[in-house]
Amino acid sequence: MRKTLxxxxxxxxxxxxxxxxxxxxxxxxxxxxxxxxxxxxxDFDGTTNEIDGYAIWEGNEPLQKSEIYLEVDLASIDTGxxxxxxxxxxxxxxxxxYPRAEYSGxxxxxxxxxxxxxxxxxxxKMTIHGVENPFAAEGTVTVDGMLFRVQVSFPIKLxxxxxxxxxxxxxxxxxTMDLQLNFYLRQxxxx
Amino acid sequence: xxxxxxxxxxxxxxxxxxxxxxxQARWKRSSAGSTSDLQLFHSTQVANLYTAETLQQSDIxxxxxxxxFPPVSDGGDALFGLDGPVNMxxxxxxxxxxRILVTLARANVNDNVDLWVKYKALQIRSSFLPMIIALxxxxxxxxxxxxxxxxxxxxxxxxxxxxxxNTLIAKKLGIGITPTYLQNTQIFSTDTENSFTLGAYAQYxxxxxxxxxxxxxxxxxxPRYQYNSFTAGFELETGGHFFKFILTxxxxxxxxxxxxxxxxxxxxxxxxxxxxxxxxxxxKTGQ
Numbered sequence: 001m002r003k004t005l006x007x008x009x010x011x012x013x014x015x016x017x018x019x020x021x022x023x024x025x026x027x028x029x030x031x032x033x034x035x036x037x038x039x040x041x042x043d044f045d046g047t048t049n050e051i052d053g054y055a056i057w058e059g060n061e062p063l064q065k066s067e068i069y070l071e072v073d074l075a076s077i078d079t080g081x082x083x084x085x086x087x088x089x090x091x092x093x094x095x096x097x098y099p100r101a102e103y104s105g106x107x108x109x110x111x112x113x114x115x116x117x118x119x120x121x122x123x124x125k126m127t128i129h130g131v132e133n134p135f136a137a138e139g140t141v142t143v144d145g146m147l148f149r150v151q152v153s154f155p156i157k158l159x160x161x162x163x164x165x166x167x168x169x170x171x172x173x174x175x176t177m178d179l180q181l182n183f184y185l186r187q188x189x190x191x
Numbered sequence: 192x193x194x195x196x197x198x199x200x201x202x203x204x205x206x207x208x209x210x211x212x213x214x215q216a217r218w219k220r221s222s223a224g225s226t227s228d229l230q231l232f233h234s235t236q237v238a239n240l241y242t243a244e245t246l247q248q249s250d251i252x253x254x255x256x257x258x259x260f261p262p263v264s265d266g267g268d269a270l271f272g273l274d275g276p277v278n279m280x281x282x283x284x285x286x287x288x289x290r291i292l293v294t295l296a297r298a299n300v301n302d303n304v305d306l307w308v309k310y311k312a313l314q315i316r317s318s319f320l321p322m323i324i325a326l327x328x329x330x331x332x333x334x335x336x337x338x339x340x341x342x343x344x345x346x347x348x349x350x351x352x353x354x355x356x357n358t359l360i361a362k363k364l365g366i367g368i369t370p371t372y373l374q375n376t377q378i379f380s381t382d383t384e385n386s387f388t389l390g391a392y393a394q395y396x397x398x399x400x401x402x403x404x405x406x407x408x409x410x411x412x413x414p415r416y417q418y419n420s421f422t423a424g425f426e427l428e429t430g431g432h433f434f435k436f437i438l439t440x441x442x443x444x445x446x447x448x449x450x451x452x453x454x455x456x457x458x459x460x461x462x463x464x465x466x467x468x469x470x471x472x473x474x475k476t477g478q
Binding site: 083 | 215216217218220221230233247250399400428429430431471473
């Protein structure tokens with residue numbers, strides 16, 4: 001009888017989220033998603049604070065079982081110039097049809113660099129403009145009590161997501177955009 | 192007993208299997224849509240009348256506008272009025288926040304120095320009829336020295352306030368009304384008198400960067416120069432710049448002077464040419 005119960009416990013643990021830690025994007029912090037584009041005449045960047053989502057992992061082994069979901073409201077991206085914003089929303093990102101960029105994946109690396117800083121990596125799927133692609137990125141997580149600051153940057157190739165290369169007035173911008181994310185997640189109460 | 196344990200086990204394993212498949216996260220999307228400010232018209236003004244739009248915090252808007260005094264009907268010898276003389280305005284706007292825009296400008300007519308503040312007060316999100324209501328208040332000081340009157344004479348000051356209501360139909364047709372109260376309409380009249388006007392305008396966005404517009408500014412009560420003002424024009428937007436080319440019967444540009452009315456009727460003998468050019472300057476990029 002005792003054996004059976006132990007067997008059950010052993011089978012149970014790796015499957016469930018018995019002691020999950022969940023962190024959610026803290027919208028009261030200064031979150032920033034920044035798109036940087038090289039263009040022959042002038043570089044420009046677009047920014048938004050509208051990032052949301054969560055990460056959840058089990059116990060002390062976040063690499064074994066984790067889930068990350070992040071989304072960015074693309075209609076809120078501001079390039080500083082109204083005409084460019086409208087052009088981007090209506091002709092290229094088509095935010096009426098595809099309002100959000102969505103990423104879901106899992107944690108694949110978490111190396112401790114110091115008491116509070118971790119080097120992390122994630123793998124999963126990115127959906128932008130209605131097109132899904134495999135995606136991987138590395139970044140830094142700085143832990144301050146219940147607050148987790150994430151800094152990550154990566155390139156996005158526009159053609160991978162069937163986004164036409166914006167021709168901003170008379171010149172074209174680069175096919176690859178650099179993204180820089182700097183945002184905060186706050187731990188919710190233990191489950 | 193053994194049976195109970197087995198049943199319990201199967202139940203628990205079933206539960207954990209379900210949990211393992213679905214997400215356990217308690218996160219929920221916090222807002223349905225974008226919380227960024229609504230924007231209907233592309234520019235902060237049509238030609239002479241203002242829209243409910245403001246700028247992004249810490250943006251600067253530089254403006255240079257001309258109204259050519261001789262009418263187009265003077266013909267080629269006067270280059271259709273472009274030879275001048277010309278009424279001109281130089282302005283500099285600054286966005287204190289995403290919803291508050293302050294502008295300081297000077298027009299050469301009576302050396303009119305004008306300062307106004309606009310506040311984007313109310314935004315109604317609707318896919319059918321989105322609306323923005325803004326409040327604008329300003330004061331003008333006519334600083335030119337005239338015989339028998341000090342620069343600081345109270346009659347050299349004019350004040351105005353207006354409500355601006357905008358909507359945009361099908362992302363193409365912008366419509367606005369702007370009831371305006373102007374104090375001390377005519378600075379040289381015997382008594383201080385005030386006017387009430389009911390400005391209205393429509394702007395049609397033809398395609399990327401191109402638009403046409405009309406403005407009408409009837410005086411409802413109080414003194415008026417001679418005629419109600421009517422303006423029609425074409426707008427070219429190039430990302431940071433607006434070029435507005437206009438035909439109008441009103442040769443004045445600063446609000447306290449424009450609101451006082453036009454000196455000639457709007458007919459083909461009296462059309463005057465004019466333009467506004469604005470340039471947006473970004474102090475801050477990114478954050």
